[in-house]
Amino acid sequence: MEVITIKGRPTYKGVAKGEALVCPDSIAGNTGGLGDLDGVIHEKGNILEGMSIKDKILVIPCGKGSNGFSAHFKSSKFMGICLAGWVVTKIDSRLGAAIASLEVPAVSDFDDIDPMTIIETGDFVTIDGDTGIVEIAKKK
Amino acid sequence: MVKLSSYEEKMLKGEFGEFKQKALEFIVKYAEVLGAEELCEINRATLFIGAQHYLDCFNDEDYDEIFSKFYLNSNKTIPIGKFSPTCISQTCGAACDYFEYERTHLSKEFHEKNNKFLNITREAGVSIVDSCTPYYVGWIPLSGEHYVTTESSNVLMSNSVFGAYGNSDGIEAAVCSAICGRTPLWGNHIKENRYGDCIFQIECSIDTTFDWDILGYTVGRLLPHHGKPILVGNLKKPNVNKLRQCFSSLAVTSAAEICHIVGLTPEAQTIEMALGGKTPKAEIKITQKDYDESYHMICDNGSGEVDYISLGCPHLALDELKEIALYLKDKKIKEGLELLIWTDYATKEMSNVNGYTRLIENSGAYVLTGSCPLVMREESHKHARGMLFNSAKQAHNLKAQTSVKVFYGDMYKCMDAAMSGVWEV
Numbered sequence: 001m002e003v004i005t006i007k008g009r010p011t012y013k014g015v016a017k018g019e020a021l022v023c024p025d026s027i028a029g030n031t032g033g034l035g036d037l038d039g040v041i042h043e044k045g046n047i048l049e050g051m052s053i054k055d056k057i058l059v060i061p062c063g064k065g066s067n068g069f070s071a072h073f074k075s076s077k078f079m080g081i082c083l084a085g086w087v088v089t090k091i092d093s094r095l096g097a098a099i100a101s102l103e104v105p106a107v108s109d110f111d112d113i114d115p116m117t118i119i120e121t122g123d124f125v126t127i128d129g130d131t132g133i134v135e136i137a138k139k140k
Numbered sequence: 141m142v143k144l145s146s147y148e149e150k151m152l153k154g155e156f157g158e159f160k161q162k163a164l165e166f167i168v169k170y171a172e173v174l175g176a177e178e179l180c181e182i183n184r185a186t187l188f189i190g191a192q193h194y195l196d197c198f199n200d201e202d203y204d205e206i207f208s209k210f211y212l213n214s215n216k217t218i219p220i221g222k223f224s225p226t227c228i229s230q231t232c233g234a235a236c237d238y239f240e241y242e243r244t245h246l247s248k249e250f251h252e253k254n255n256k257f258l259n260i261t262r263e264a265g266v267s268i269v270d271s272c273t274p275y276y277v278g279w280i281p282l283s284g285e286h287y288v289t290t291e292s293s294n295v296l297m298s299n300s301v302f303g304a305y306g307n308s309d310g311i312e313a314a315v316c317s318a319i320c321g322r323t324p325l326w327g328n329h330i331k332e333n334r335y336g337d338c339i340f341q342i343e344c345s346i347d348t349t350f351d352w353d354i355l356g357y358t359v360g361r362l363l364p365h366h367g368k369p370i371l372v373g374n375l376k377k378p379n380v381n382k383l384r385q386c387f388s389s390l391a392v393t394s395a396a397e398i399c400h401i402v403g404l405t406p407e408a409q410t411i412e413m414a415l416g417g418k419t420p421k422a423e424i425k426i427t428q429k430d431y432d433e434s435y436h437m438i439c440d441n442g443s444g445e446v447d448y449i450s451l452g453c454p455h456l457a458l459d460e461l462k463e464i465a466l467y468l469k470d471k472k473i474k475e476g477l478e479l480l481i482w483t484d485y486a487t488k489e490m491s492n493v494n495g496y497t498r499l500i501e502n503s504g505a506y507v508l509t510g511s512c513p514l515v516m517r518e519e520s521h522k523h524a525r526g527m528l529f530n531s532a533k534q535a536h537n538l539k540a541q542t543s544v545k546v547f548y549g550d551m552y553k554c555m556d557a558a559m560s561g562v563w564e565v
Contacts, residue, residue: 009175011173011175012173026395028392028536028537028540029292030392030514030533030536030537030540031193031194031514031515031517031537031541032514032517032537032538032540032541033537033540036193036194036196036197037196037197042540042541043540044536044539044540045437061365061366062365062366062395063308063395064393064394064395065292065391065392065395065537066292066391067188067289067290067291067292067295067308067309067310067311067314068188068194068290068310068311069308069310070310070311070312070313071188071192071194071210071310071311071312072194074194074210074312075194075195075196075197076197078197078198078209078210079197089365090365090366091173091174091175092308092327092366092395093174093307093308093309093310093313093326093327093397094308094309094310094395096170096173096174096309096310096313097170097309097310097311097312097313098310099173100166100169100170100172100173100213100312100313101166101213101310101312101313103213106173109175
């Protein structure tokens with residue numbers, strides 16, 4: 001199996017592994033965009049509509065929509081539905097608040113390469129939030 | 141490693157109590173995630189709190205416990221103490237009108253729970269204002285003033301128009317900032333990061349509030365990730381209501397936190413000033429085709445019955461309530477149809493004094509305060525058979541909460557449909 005390694009800024013400590021869920025258009029932070037109680041993406045028109053974030057490595061370019069972005073991830077965490085880790089092209093305030101609030105491993109700020117162009121939904125991804133190393137085992 | 145002042149060190153050690161200590165702990169953690177090197181003092185905050193639906197994950201009503209777990213990231217319950225005395229804090233839009241619940245189909249129990257939570261934070265220092273347009277009632281951070289707000293359109297308004305300094309931090313971070321009086325000195329809190337880098341040449345005619353709403357949605361969907369838009373071109377000089385509408389929809393389709401408008405906003409008197417001497421990363425034209433595409437993305441196709449119409453996302457200004465009152469004067473909306481008009485309490489009181497509320501409510505419509513269908517969620521609108529909004533933000537996001545048709549049109553078309561009960565293409 002092909003394994004690709006990329007490196008970003010260590011953003012939140014810890015190691016996480018899981019299947020990638022790649023969100024090219026981010027997720028609307030507005031009430032209802034991500035289900036507070038089910039952790040499912042309900043934003044109409046989002047290519048991931050109907051998908052759950054549970055145990056996934058969320059690969060995301062930026063935040064979007066309401067400043068309530070972080071709260072919906074947090075609420076679903078209290079319901080036992082939480083993503084495993086974050087891979088973020090470039091940190092912004094919406095995502096920064098969500099990462100600090102969820103307290104799961106995160107790597108962000110990839111200077112040379114955009115993880116969005118390398119990682120596909122379904123790839124198996126391991127992230128190290130202490131070193132910034134991200135390993136991608138391609139699904140094919 | 142975040143460098144702290146001696147005052148902040150003392151707070152972090154708990155010298156000013158556990159409530160402030162936990163809040164600052166979160167802000168320091170947030171600063172580390174961002175890569176910020178130090179913190180800055182904030183003087184203003186608006187907070188999306190109360191019995192918001194993101195708290196539906198909690199079964200009980202122990203607000204100290206909920207507050208500790210959700211906002212302070214603390215499993216230990218810490219009694220709610222006082223918010224920062226040097227930060228003017230008030231509530232953002234609420235999950236329920238403070239006075240009404242029957243007209244919006246919410247339960248007495250939920251209404252009481254929301255008021256209970258808001259009254260607790262009022263005692264702690266957060267005034268109940270329940271407005272997503274706080275600048276209409278005096279919450280105006282001045283140029284260079286650092287603030288936090290949980291309303292995305294207010295970030296754009298405060299940064300772009302007032303020249304104030306703030307980010308779209310999120311609810312937990314904003315609450316903690318309002319408690320400890322600090323936020324990471326990062327992003328839009330630093331002048332160097334505020335320059336625009338994507339020029340939008342507007343080629344279609346943009347004049348009405350509705351045009352500005354569609355413009356914001358369009359700029360947002362075409363804005364490259366992390367881009368900071370600069371608008372130039374065929375823009376008739378807007379007023380604050382039009383900018384409010386543009387910023388609300390821009391923050392739906394993008395993560396924009398500042399939007400320069402050449403010749404209008406203070407950091408963009410010229411394109412060169414807006415760019416800060418740098419070369420733009422992108423130059424994008426907005427044409428009538430882009431405008432039309434956005435409209436069809438927001439509004440469902442075809443004609444249809446509507447029985448639930450809401451105006452006022454974000455909350456309306458007094459002059460708009462006057463326009464609505466004069467249009468609805470001596471008219472009646474269709475029986476059984478709901479026409480909801482949203483503003484804040486202070487503006488409604490002025491509307492009462494001027495007789496606008498009476499004219500509006502004589503038509504069968506309601507003037508409501510402090511909330512909107514989106515944040516009240518499904519319980520308030522699940523009975524609707526067809527919906528209509530004058531706001532791209534409301535129409536775009538309500539589609540995630542309903543399976544019925546969601547239409548979108550300007551304020552006058554919405555009022556006409558309220559009388560006929562039909563949305564006609």
